[in-house]
Amino acid sequence: MGMKKRNKVSAEFSMASLTDIIFLLLIFFMLTSSLVAPNALNLKLPSSSNSSLPSSSKIDDVRISTGGNYYLNNSRKSVGELESELARIARRSSNPSITISPDKGTPVEAVVVVMDLAMRYNINGVLATEE
Secondary structure: OOOOOOOOOOOOOOOHHHHHHHHHHHHHHHHHHHHOOOOOOOOOOOOOOOOOOOOOOOOEEEEEOOOOOEEEOOEEEOHHHHHHHHHHHHHHOOOOEEEEEEOOOOOHHHHHHHHHHHHHOOOEEEEOOOO
């Protein structure tokens, strides 16, 4: 007695449902990506202007050692002393500028502290790094 299979498996696949799912995922990711705020520093990029450039004799130097020690014009300062000196520099000049010179291997956190102080007192900071 010959038995025949009555149910045949169909090899067809409908792409309509797959395109709907992809379209909904695309909308979801577009909406959620606009809500994410990046955690980054707000940097002032160099730009061209007609304002006068500060002379090199007025620019103070903040050096940061690999141990996290701060030196303002070759004089060792703590973070509190550095902050008060930068506040004095900001009051002294209309367009104050400093150079930030970290030694090779200096922790990034120590450099960010000086950059934050410069931004707080509206001081132009030039980052001078070594290769």
